[in-house]
Amino acid sequence: MYKPYRIFATDMDGTLLNYRKEISEVNLKAMRDLHKEGIEVVVCTGRSFATVKQYLEQLDFPCWLISNNGSVIRNKSREIVSTTYMKQTVLQKVIRILEKEDVYFHASDEEYYYIKSIYERIKMVRNYVSRVEKSKIKAFWRPIYEVLFSNTHKKVNFNSFIHNGGKITSIFVVSRNSEKINSIKAKLANIEGIDVSSSGKDNIEILDKGATKAHGLAKLLSKLNISSDEIVTVGDNFNDLTMIKYAGLGVAMGNSEAEIKEHADWVTKTNEEDGVAHLIYEKVIKLKEVAME
Template sequence: MIKVAFFDIDGTLLDHSGERSVFPKSTKAALAALQRKGIKVFISTGRSPAMLGSVGRDLPAVRDLFPFDGFCTFNGQLVLERDGSVIHRLAHDPQEVLRFITLAKQHGLKCFVLEEELSFPITDCPEIRQHYEWMGVPCPPFYDSSRLTEHPVIQFNIFLPLEKGMKILAPLEHIEITSSGFDVLDIIPNGGGKETGLSAVAKHYGILQEETIAFGDGLNDVGMLRWAGVGVAMGNALDEVKKEADYVTTPVSDDGVKNALVGLGVLDEGDFCLES
């Protein structure tokens, strides 16, 4: 019996394939049906908590799309209940942060560091400025490493293809590299990943691993799809992701979330109430 469901955002809950971003009515109805059955609904994303305040196109803030029970953010490194209570936190080692900054400056990487609440660029570039413009906030000053004593760094983001990023960052021994696509790399602490967030949520609520289900479409979703009792890849997922899933559903644009939950027997048609 499933007791908690985890969902990636872009390409899983939200359809960005057209001119406008869409949160399908069938998906919203499915999430509501899960909660009515007592199943907790968590987001599991590479985004920071600050980025849950923006979708980027045509939709309200992610937090306002649905009354989620909680959020696994930073690829599982910071897990929050809906009220902001911290379930789990995993930060980069301060010395590894300093080594990363040195490499970033040496190679002129287009990147920024993310603390729990704030983020700062290390170098200047159009991509960095566009990122903050997309978030609707001014681009902050360059990162000051003196902040490390009081503000742990949870994640780095780099605008770089994966293969090149792995080569440049090879000297760093305590990191993992993941990505949701678009040549944007998420650099997380060694031992991290969305699966660590899922595990923390399950432990917090006394839920067994086999009582979890997770939905995703990107490379940074692979770990959680492997870990979850049932891992569901969206029909629009990368082929590498589909190979790791227990179940492949239809695309997000074709009622993928609803179809999987019904097909797997987690919900049935009678559980749904489509509302505007």
């Protein structure tokens, strides 16, 4: 007899969000229908809390949040219930490599982005905003506001920050130079105690070995007394691979890399085709209704 799924965990960028970084009305309705069916929803993302809050407001129902690629877990009241930091000795080795490579990176904890340069961070945010913001005026001013006035960023000297006991959950590296990305990945491979992944060809995501999305979900399931075969996960990139392989039903987006699809139990439509909604209605709600007949 079919056993209904009890948890639905979704990635954000490239999955729940379209390329304009929006939750479509179709996906929004599907997520709300899922909640009405009594299925727990988990937003599972590499983003930090600061850039997720607006989307949680849109969903308009209480859900769990696993952010920073699995490092930080918040309950449905948005209270932190678990944080996994990178170990200080390991963090020092990683920062040493990144500083020598002269590459853009920022680090995160439960609340803040830590940056080396205000100018470089504004430039990076503007590059992202310009792809999704139609208004040129907003595309210019929004990055300045987010970095300087939103109380989400702190400029630090990373060596001093770590030496003085600063804690980090994850590090995000960006470069359009594929050779540089591959070179950094090769050097990071020699460091024990970290997980190295990516959410795109131009970035590297670094966190503690015990802080992947699968680890975050495992901690949450333990609290809720739910087994892994009772959850559905969906994602599009390599930082989603652990949770796709972990779930009872691990789903890849239609826009996923081929390797992600190979490890998935099922492939839904793309994020531009409301693939999350398609998954919810075809493999979660529909099957639950069949089981109840």
